[in-house]
Amino acid sequence: MKLKALLAIVLSLGLAGGALAAGGEGSLEAKHPKKVDWSWEGPFGHFDRQQLQRGYLVYKEVCAACHSMSLLSFRNLSQPGGPEFTEAQMKAIAASYKIKALDEKGEEVERPGIPADRFPLAYANERAARAANNNAYPVDLSVITKARHDGSNYVYTLITGYSEQPPAGVTLLPGLYYNEYFPNHQIAMPAPLTADDQVTYAPDAGNPKATKDQMAKDVVAFLSWAAEPKMEERKQLGVKVLIFLVLLSVLLYVAYRRLWRDVDH
Amino acid sequence: MAHGNYSYKPTNAFTKWLDSRLPIIRLIDESVLAFPTPKNLNMWFTFGGILTFMLAVQIVSGIVLAMHYVPHETQAFDSVERIMRDVNYGWLLRYMHSNGASFFFIAVYLHIFRGLYYGSYKAPREVLWLLGIVIYLLMMATGFLGYTLPWGQMSFWGATVITNFFSAIPVIGESITQWLWGSFAVDNSTLQRFFSLHYLLPFVIAGVVVLHIWALHVPGNNNPLGIDVKGPADTVPFHPYYTTKDAFWIALFLIVFCYFIFFNPNFLGHADNYVPANRLVTPAHIVPEWYYLPLYAILRSVPDKLFGVILMFGAIFVWALLPWLDTSRVRSNRFRPFMKQFFWILMVVIFLLGYLGAQTADDSNLVFFGVELPIGKILLSRILTIYYFLHFLLITPLVGLMETPHAVPESISKAVLAKKGGAQS
Incomplete structure (x- = not known):
C-alpha cells in the first residue's frame, strides 16, 4: 500500500512536470503506428547513405532547433555503416559549429568544432529547455527509435500524424497540439514538418523531391541509424556467424551419429 | 564413482608422480572423461552442458563489459551506450550478455522441467535438486541486479518495485529496505552496491555448480526411464559419447541464441530501458524481465x-x-x-x-x-x-x-533391446 501511494505521488509529480502534459478527460491510448517498409529491416537490411545524409539535414534544420542528440559526435557522420559523409564534408560540418572551450589562460572562448566534438546541445540544460517550450521537455533523440516500442514506425507516424483541428468536443490544453498517435492525443511538440521543400535537398544528387512524407522518412532513417550505429556491422557479422554455426552443427551431428552408431541406445 | 569399478591408472612417470601428490588428472578423468553415464539420455538431458556453457559466456562477457561500464547514476546509461558505440565489438559483448541472461533462463527452465518430468528430484538425488534450487535463486538475484545496471527507466523502477518487497516485512521492513538501498530511496549508492553484487554472485553460482555436479556424480545421472543403472551394459563413458552429443546440442542452442544477438537483440528487452532513469516519471506499465513473469x-x-x-x-x-x-515409487512420468x-x-x-x-x-x-x-x-x-x-x-x-504406474523395465539395456526388437518386428 505504501508503495502504491509512492507510485501515485511520483506519477502525479511527473505529470505535473508537464513531460507528457496530460489532458483533463482521462487517458486516451495512442493509436498504433503505421507500418513502413524500411530498408534496414531484416537480416540483410542496410541503410541508404543518401537517405541518411538527407535525414541528417532534416534533423539539423528542423529537429535540432529543440532536440539534442548528446550521444553523437561529428566523427560518427563519416563512419562506415552511417551517412558516410566524406572526411572533408564531416570536418566542414563540425567546423560550422561554435564550441565552447577554454584557452590556455583558462578563459572561455568559442572555437570551431572538430570531429571528436559531440553534437551541440539545443539548450544548456533541462530547465532552460522547459522554459523555452511551455514547460515541455524536448527529449534527447540519440536512441529515440529504441526507446519507443516499434520506434522507427512510431516516430514516422507521430511526426506525420498531426490533425489540423481536434475532433469536435475535444478541447486542447493551451500550447498543445492534436495527435492521435501520442498518449492522450495531445502533444506539446508542434508539427515539425509543415510544408514540402521545408528543407532544401541538393537537386543534382538523384535526391527525391522533399515532400513532407519524404523528409519524415529520411529523418527517421537518420534517427534509426543514430540509435544503432553498428547495425550494419552487426547484421553482416551475424550472417557469417550463423553460416558457421550451421556448418558446425552438421559436422557435430555427423560425428555424434557416427560415434553412437555402435551403441544400442 | 557411481557405477562400475573403473579407476584411473597413470601411465607414465610424470602422471604417476603427480597422482600421488595432486590427483587432479584422476579427478578430471573420473568425473568428466570416463564418468559412466546412462546410454539412453535424450536431448532434454543436454541442458546441463548448455547451462555450464552459458555460465561461462555470461562470466567472460560480463568481465569485459565491467572494464568499460561506469556504475554511477549520472554515467551508467551513457557508459552502456559508449560500449555500444565506441568500444570495439562492444555492441556484441553487450547484446551477448543481455540476451545471454534470457537464454540462460530458457535453458534453466527446460532443465528444471526436465527434472520434474523424469523425477530427477527423487531419492537419491534430493541434495542435487536442492542445490539446483539454490542456483536458480542465485540466478534470479543476479539477473535482477544486472537489469538495474543500464540505469534506464525499467532498471530504476524495477529496482524500486523489487526492493520494496522487503518493506512488507513487519516492524523491520523499512530498515531492511533502506539498508539494501544504502539510502532513503533507490539512488547512486543502490546502483553501486548492485554492481558489486552483480559481479560477485556469478562466482557464487559457479561454486554451487561445482557442488551440484559433485552431488550428481555420487548417484549418477537420472535417465528418461527413471530407473537405476544396473551395470556397465547400461552406461557409456561421458567422453566422447556425451561430450559429442552435448556439443551438437550446444551448437543448435547457439544458432537460436545468435539469431537474437545479431538480428533481434532488443526483442526480449523493453523499450523504456532506453530512456534514462528518471525518478519523477513512472513508466505507465512496470514489467519485470520475462523470466520473472509467472512469479x-x-x-x-x-x-x-x-x-x-x-x-x-x-x-x-x-x-x-x-x-x-x-509419494510415487516410480521416477519417470513415462510410466505415470x-x-x-x-x-x-x-x-x-x-x-x-x-x-x-x-x-x-x-x-x-x-x-x-x-x-x-x-x-x-x-x-x-x-x-x-x-x-x-x-x-x-x-x-x-x-x-x-x-x-x-505402467510396468517399469528391468534395466536400461533391456529396455533398449526391447525397443530395437519392437522396431524390427
Missing part, C-alpha cells in the same frame, strides 16, 4: 503485499519440498499415466501465469492473443495461483498414492 503474476494475485511476497517466494520454496511430497497429464497442465498454468504477469494491473477481462476471454485477470491469476500450489501440495502426493 510476478502470483505476487499480484494477492491483495495483501506481505502475503503476496510470501506466496511468491513460496512458489519456489515448494520445489524444495517436492522430493518428500512425491496420470502424473504425466498433470505435468502438462502445470506447464500450461505456468505459461498462463507468465502471460498474466505481463498484462497491466487492472481487473479487465483477459485478452489472450487478441481474443477477449470472459474472465477477469485478477480472478484468473488467483485460480491459477491456487492450482499451482495445489499441484505440489495436494495433487503430487495424492496421485503418487492412487495411480498405478
